[in-house]
Amino acid sequence: MNRNIKKVAVLGSGVMGSRIACHFANIGVEVLLLDIVPRELLPAEEAKGLTLQSGVVRNRIVNSSLETALKSNPSPIFSKSYVSRIKTGNFEDNMKDIGACDWIIEVVVERLDIKKAVFDQVEEHRKPGSLITSNTSGIPIHLMAAGRTDDFKAHFCGTHFFNPPRYLELLEIIPTADTRTDVVDFLTYFGDKMLGKTVVLCKDTPAFIGNRIGVYSMLAITHLVEGMELSIEEVDKYTGPAMGHPKSATFRTADVVGLDTLVNVANGLMQNAPDDEAKDVFQLPAYITKMAENKWLGEKTKQGFYKKDKDDKGNTVILSLDLKTLTYREQSKVKSSTLEVTKQEEDIRKRMKAYEQGTDKAAALFRAMHYPLFEYVSRRVPEITDDFYRIDDAMRAGFGWELGPFEVWDALGVRATLKKIKAEEKRLPGQTGEVASWVHDMLDAGCESFYHIIEGVKHYYDLATKSYKPLPGASDLIVLDHIRDTKTIWKNSGVTILDLGDGIINCEFHTKMNTIGGDVIQGINKAIDLAEKDFRGLVITNDGKNFSAGANIGMIFMMAVEQDFDELNMAVRMFQNTAMRIRYSAIPVVVAPFQLTLGGGCEFAMHADFVQLHAETYMGLVEFGVGVIPGGGGSKEFALRASDEYRPDQIVQNTLRERFLTIGQAKVSTSAVEAAELGYLQKGKYAITMNRKRLLADAKAKAVELADAGYIQPAPRNDIKVLGNQGLGIVYVGASSMRAGNYISDHDKKISEKLGWVMCGGNLSAPTEVSEQYLLDLERKAFLELCSERKTLERIQHMLTKGKPLRN
Template sequence: MTHRRIRKVAVLGSGVMGSRIACHFANIGVEVFLLDIAPKELTPQEEAKGFTIESRAVRNRIVNQSLESAIKSNPSPVFSKKAVTLITTGNFDDDMSAIASADWVIEVVIERLDIKKQVFDSVEQHRKPGTLVTSNTSGIPIHLMAEGRSDDFCAHFCGTHFFNPPRYLRLLEIIPTPDTKPEVVDFLMHYGDKFLGKTTVLCKDTPAFIGNRIGVYSMLALTHLVEQLGLTVEEVDKFTGPAMGHPKSATFRTADVVGLDTLVNVAQGLSENATDDEAKGVFQLPPYMQQMVEKKWLGEKSGQGFYKKIKDEGGMSEILALDLKTLEYRKQGKVKAATLEATKPVADIRKRMKVYEAGTDKAGAFFRAMHYPLFEYVSRRVPEITDEFFRIDDAMRAGFGWELGPFEVWDALGVEETIEKIKTEEKRVPGHSGDVAAWVHEMLEAGHRSFYKVENGVRHYYDIQSKTYQPIPGAEAFVILDNIRGQKTIWKNSGLTVTDLGDGILNAEFHTKMNTIGGDVIQGLHKAIELAEKDFRGLVIGNDGTNFSAGANIGMIFMMAVEQDYDELNMSVKRFQDTSMRLRYSAIPVVAAPFAMTLGGGCEFSMHADFVQLHAETYMGLVEFGVGVIPGGGGSKEFALRASDEFKAGQIEQQVLRDRFLTIGQAKVSTSAVEAFELGYLQTGKYAISMNRSRLLADAKAKAIELADAGYTQPAPRKDIKVLGKQGLGIVYAGGSSMRAGNYISEHDQKISEKLGWVMCGGDLSSPTEVSEQYLLDLEREAFLSLCGERKTLERIQHMLTNGKPLRN
């Protein structure tokens, strides 16, 4: 395979998708040209400034405004504001020649074939042979766009359908034409996965490809069920939310966010183009949705859809729900269902599906009425939209945020038992016949009982062509704890499992609620290091949960503080600090693999690892101020140590200390891995970013091996940390007083910041002095304990435990 390098990308079209795709390429360090049309007339503001239609600022107005609005949007499409410097804007008339230097041209203009063809005429004139050209269409057949193009263009042309927002949604559909070179397809599948962090799914050039074909079918099938089962908007959203392994926004809330018009466009396209689809009646909108579209109730963009936000008489915001019978908005009702209650204690999603399906109330009836036609539908889409059914599951997990794809849910319920139930289920959804595709029956007749199985730690799928189980392509690049836990577990307690990853590397996996850190996790980490030092070469701290760790178990701290059990509390905090220090000063390399929420103690442990291999989407921070304490697991000490290492001759040392101090004092949490570095939680040369979450553990394991191979030497605890004593304290106290005087912080905030300053300055030493880590840890622990004795701190902890939000008191 030829080695392509993607140095420059040209993105044609700067609308919502184009500008955000450009931002995501900039996130990974690629230079981007973002082009759009030049305006035909001046705005009054431009006229007032004396511009002409030829002025550069006017000609690039559309593209510049689009990019600016993308960068200001929330959540941000960029990892860091610095990424924007890699994007150069221009317009189709003046700057199309710039694409001659691009390695990949992505078209993201309006969904009209005639306009896309005009753009490709221009691309054909300027691109150099061998340049990739792809279209981000969501509905237009890819082969139609390639008609009339040169052989070289066709050989390098493909569909690349990003899901919105491209930074956060993991699905990237790759849709080749019969003329696309196989190596181009292989390259895009690999590049999307490794560099863009996507789940790349190979699709056939069929209407709406895979994600939207199945996703929109699933959503619209529900809209038909609602009337028959007499369900309300809020009931459907409760039933199809996290309990079912779907995102919080569930069904109708998602439709409001995406926009009803977008949903209707895809449905209309499917209704017209999926001519042989036995269930195409599903794509005809139910009457209430047709009326909503006529009234322009399109969701968030029009201010109302299935929900409407209003201000009540007291000026408080309230969200009303639409009554689908009367089409009037009303207060939301409380949703209660015994089946939902029964699913709550079941953490394992596969076991939860069984509980849900068995429900005898309307939640259970709804689960069955929704899933049985879905199983039938997806089985019949093979081989129409894909030859390998696992790609449908991949697309639904990555594009729609489902924890399990439809075939995985079917496996969880039992393939054969479910087929019997599908036959007898009442036919409520158009096209639901009561029977599944022939290949599923053939699979069962051959004695194969499930769509997937795990062999030797590798996941296999049933391959319809060969009628055997085959490893899922690319899966060997991933370490999936679910597949190896059990036979490879070496030690476990209620909070942590130690697993052998092979090649002499162990993994310590947290599995408490929100992966919070209590005594069991701390015991487990010491055990993991002890085992690794004895018989292994390195340790990874990583898990497959929703978040790496929400920090220390503050409930335990609260109990000890309320009971004034200070000896016990002192011991607990010391044990926490000792664990951080053990991670740093062990005989083997320790690699932390954080992702998503990495707060408090989770951040402190990462800061003490030899190396941090983190996912691009890591939200890292020392947030202890929010509960009225300072970081007590080594975090305050560590920031003093890092400030000391940054002091340079002739520089104002207090300034360096102040920046470090404010990061903790303002409880700053990074919005990306890049920002975690900018905030000082990561150190140059001691971290690397994995774009794809699925590759994180494998990357961390590879790093641990690399450190061990390089001849890892156990470091010695530091005794040379320069602290500023009274010189630094003066600034901290003065800053706190002026913030308090200006009413920016409360009296208690001031007290906490003075305690933090005391630790970071090494106490009130008369002059700058070199101290040891242990000296600072003792100060840190003392400050932490004294704050736990404050009533206002206890109020903050209690408020966080009961409301999940910080209290400012």
């Protein structure tokens, strides 16, 4: 059947429920968010003469929960305007309204009796054929379905979102024996395409997949730490980004999630997985039990494995817990020869190999935690999943690992690692040194790795056929890492150009933080040359963690310090010319940004024919932070866009002011939607991709569409209205009043005046129409003048050494 999700009911407005409601609002769905009715009045409500029958009181819990969610940082919602898509109510007055909903998501407290009571009401009011799912991390799904009607059971399953649901990609789907196949297929499709999730199909086993493996891995480390005499800060240093895990690593993650949550999941696994050979790993170490008794639960109680305190000078310091004495102390510096080696290796797979081969405590922990993990995950197939790749998907999407356990095993060599697993002396409870027999069967079948890339498509070892099969949906994706060896047509130190097929090529940056220097500028121009000569279109994107952190300010700093302004002028001109080539080439150029898209990266996107961006794109012109104005066409472009927005019935200075403040306040969007609201994107010239993995394929499809439509090279603009002195007066008065109020420094005032001078077209006696090149010349002149200022050099140097802006 064709199924559309127009309206969703979320039952339960706690931490998860309110944030799930926000994420559905993010994708344009109308949401009904319900919770219980309060049983007592608050003193403030009594003082106002309200009663328990007052509407504001009856919806107090749900409204308060939603308000708390909306105030949280990072925000669960793409734009404040999207809050209007969420209607709140309560179970007593509004449960009847779920009859208009296409999907009902239960997110109440983790108690089976309460969930069943809620489902009694759902059965009474839902329309036949509507989806019903439970967001639970521990209660068996089949127990919730017991006793329900056939139609309920056919449309019911578990959907386990990870918190926070906007940002964590994992969505586990747990069907029962009665769930219809088309329901599972639809939820898989909707979760992937619409919600932007990595959807993992799970069996109805304790903690499903993500928490089963993730909590095992975390608790394994908590057991190892004592015997290996490791400190908390050592473990977090060793198990963080160097290992391909998030910065919060192990103990910091426990503090963020809450130690009580970890304890509850561990205890649940001890009780509900009696046949797990490694179940004793879920037995909590004594120090965690004591911390739980002391209510040292992490951030929610202001202390856990870490604690914020004040030193003698009143400065905030972060102390760490000594696991032997259970007292807090100053953190010690962590050094490791192995980490020094891994720092030099960008390729995560090669880094894993270097990590394993180290000789210090960091490498010893790597081996002691990974060898039993490999054994453990091999034995969970087919218990928790028939397909091992789902375990990797869950750990990447739910726990932020760059590689899942089977991918790490591949990086180390499957066959070579078997002997090391058997020889490892630091055994965890239940570890035998023997992996599941299917791994040996795989090797005996001549398959030396769990994954294999065939013609650019990722394949996995299928246990049933003892051969490689394409990962489901892999043929719909384009992964640069999978085609780089065979599809590269040109490269230099910072850029690789690849043939994507269908006449489209891709220009990929791979510098540190994907900053833009001479090699990237050369690469983009080469890509446009190649596309204009032999292809139909160009996509600019990459597989990095961020699209681009902007221009290489280290290069700018060196030229400015050496007073080599001719060279700097040439570099800035090349940057501007490259942005203009992106806009005025003979072929369509699609830029596909994601995550950090700052400075020059933002300017390139602003000049594209089309921007296909990921929902989580944090875009902005942030040059004020290093003492300059946007010099790669960004200042010019905002003047142009302001000109296009001027209307005869408007006060045009107000339009200019909004554009000016976006740059002057270095505003960075918190989502792709906000990037449009801030003016970085133009109506009709952008589209949002929810799932990061689909971004490149979507961008390529857009480039093909533009080429097929008969792309015509546009002509440079010479009709840009600038306000001259009429606008400059407002800019200068505003900057002076801000300085007088001590809101900005003298140097901030100077930068503001330079930006205003560019955006107003310089010293013109009356509003005038000018060309893009005219504005680019002004922009470049102002940029170079600011680079000659000592305070600008101080700001750039501070950013390079400290990684944050300097106010001087």
